[in-house]
Amino acid sequence: MSRVILTFGITRRFSSKPSYFHNPGKTPLVYRNVGQQLEISTRRFPNREAIVACSENERLTFADLDEKVSRLGAGFVKLGLQPGDAIAIWGPNYLHWAISMLAAARSGLVTVGINPNFQASEVKYSLNKVGVKALVASETYRNTNYYTILEEIIPELKNSEPGKIKSESVPSLRSLIIPSTDKYNGAFKFCDMMDLANKTEIESLEKNCDNISPDAPCNIQFTSGTTGLPKAAVLSHNGLVNSAETFTKALNLEDARICGILPLFHCYALLVGKLAAIVAGATYVIPSPYFIAEKALKTVVEEKCTHLQGTPTMYVDLVEKQKELKLPITTLKHALTGGASCSPQFINDIRDVLKIPAVRNAYGASETSANAFIQKFIETEENNLTTVGSLNEHLEAKVIDPNGKTLPFGQLGELCIRGYNIMLEYYGDEEKTREVLDKDRWYKTGDQFILREDGHGIIAGRIKEMIIRGGENLFPKEIEDFLNAHPDIIESHVIGVPDRRLGEEMCAFVRVKEGAELNLDVLKQYCKGKIAHFKIPRYLRIVKEFPKTTSGKIQKFKLKEMYESEEN
Known part of the structure; x- marks a missing residue:
């Protein structure tokens, strides 16, 4: 029934x-680790392009990628990194990001992705949270110099030898690797890491890959919550x-x-x-x-x-x-x-x-x-x-x-x-x-x-985003989907804001097409008779852009902050 x-x-x-x-x-x-999967795919498609990095003018076939992964992985082992150790990658989408992740997986290391927008306190938290022993950091990201941030976190860095970092603020960290032609104190060059191990050590790495359990940790994802510090999800x-x-x-x-x-x-x-x-x-x-x-x-x-x-x-x-x-x-x-x-x-x-x-x-x-x-x-x-x-x-x-x-x-x-x-x-x-x-x-x-x-x-x-208005449970997605059908609206996001009488009211933040004239009265008229009256936003804010995470998600807590700052 x-x-x-x-x-x-x-x-x-x-x-x-x-x-x-x-x-x-x-x-x-299937029951295999990431390194074994790359090996299987390389045997099947050795001459097929695996990665094209347009901004770096680089093209790697699967055979090219597999070789670089083994060389770098053997280099990680040469640094003294052991299976289960955490190695972080901090930077945007460069070729070295993909190579480093796969090399770590083939070595039995656990990769930790760090948001390229993170600043000193956030990077320090991430490194310490999971006990990172090695860090692959890009040279710059937009207008940010990563090494300058690392010097702030680790004052001892400028006087350290590569592979021998000893830091009070990040005690687990030993090695820093930077993809650059310039030399940075306390850091290995990424290109030098590719040549650190000899042929025998590379072959040994490839053989030992079969000993890495598919059930073992491979990657850690920092998940942002609405409250508190990021949690570190361990994936196998x-x-x-x-x-x-x-x-x-x-x-x-x-x-x-x-x-x-x-x-x-x-x-x-x-x-x-x-x-x-x-x-x-x-x-x-x-x-x-x-x-x-x-x-x-x-x-x-x-x-x-x-x-x-x-x-x-x-x-x-x-x-x-x-x-x-x-x-x-x-x-x-x-x-x-x-x-x-x-x-x-x-x-x-x-x-x-x-x-x-x-x-x-x-x-x-x-x-x-x-x-x-x-x-x-x-x-x-x-x-x-x-x-x-x-x-x-x-x-x-x-x-x-x-x-x-x-x-x-x-x-x-x-x-x-x-x-x-x-x-x-x-x-x-x-x-x-x-x-x-x-x-x-x-x-x-x-x-x-x-x-x-x-x-x-x-x-x-x-x-946690559900809005309770006078006892009615309202879901932002339903209202956003409706508003996005308006001919002048490019994108909309709805949040709950405090209301003395009803507990919460709705505020719609919208991005409109160039030249469009949209105000609250026009929006309410558009909604009238099409959705329930209690689902019509009470407040409207027109924005040129939305606050987003690096992965493109809207940061609704920042919309709340924008609303609260206007009210105060």
Whole structure:
């Protein structure tokens, strides 16, 4: 027995069955580490381009990449690094980022991606949180000199010998590696690291790669929360390789040329982009060190890219820039959006303006190795526009209420995921680990979600972003999707703001088209009769741009700060 109700602009079917879904998959999981996966792909595609770094004018085949990875990995071992040691990579999307990550994996080291925008206190926290022993740091990022920041963190650096750093503020750190032709005190040159080990040591590294357990830690992702310091999610080789296998099949990446506009330190780019490209034997094209819409579009044309992966805000910028440039985009076959909710209007814009026939949503988190739900190649139009697809192979999902009870299909609650893809732990934080990972290894995502009997999912937003207005539970995503359909609005984001009478009210921050005249009265008139009166934002703020993370996510807490500063 089921009943039907219309909400979130779609038809929801309520069922009496508990919302548990298992997708056993059609093919078995693999059991190998990242280094072994690179070796397999190199044997299959030795002469195929693996990475194209446009800004550095570098092109590496799989054979080239494999050789550099082994040389650098043996260099890491020569420094005295042991399996399980943490090595951090701090910088934007340069070729050395990808080589360093793969070299560390082949050596049994655990890579730690550090946001290239981080400043001294944030870098210091990250290095100390996971006991980093070696750091690969870019020379500069935009107008920031990384070595100057490191001197602030580690005053002893300028008087240190390479590989012998002794710091009171970062006691675990011993080695600093900088990709530069210049010499920096206390640091190895990246190019010198490539030649540090001899042939015998390189061959030994390659043989020892088979001894690295697929269950061992491979990568640490710092996940930003709404409160407190970032948590460090530890991901295994097994979780990363099998998630990459999943996306290779789901996205049909064989022979693909992927335009990599996402930051490599982020799980989305690292897994769905770079590691999936390795599994598939695809070419990963890096347009620029950081996202520039014009550069990305020109790279798509020049490099004949077939696949594009980005966040919704990146696609907004790409669409607006393409309207201006009108480039002859003819090779793109597929666009994937993830990292945040994407409204139906944005999906249609991507199709129409960027001329991409297949635009698909995916859903995941750092803690799930970026892997959970994805849209199939053949979906109904309703599924394409309103869901994040269906549950991926070999995973389990359920939706629970605040007391942990499994809700029926079709009801809104917190999504939980279980499977090979789930993080091992939050590094050094048993309490936080227990908060999100129960004894049966169900991961509580913190997302409001609707799970259907067919395995498809609909995301309503973060639980902590839910707005309670006079007893009504309001979800920003629903209102944002509606506002984004306004002809003058490019992008909108809704937040809850304090209200003495109702507890919370809504403020819509919007970016409008050039020359558009939008005010609160016009917006309210547009909403009237189309959505419930209590869903109409009470306040409106027009902005030229939104505060974003490096990975393209909107920082809603900064929108709250903007609103509060105006009120005060």
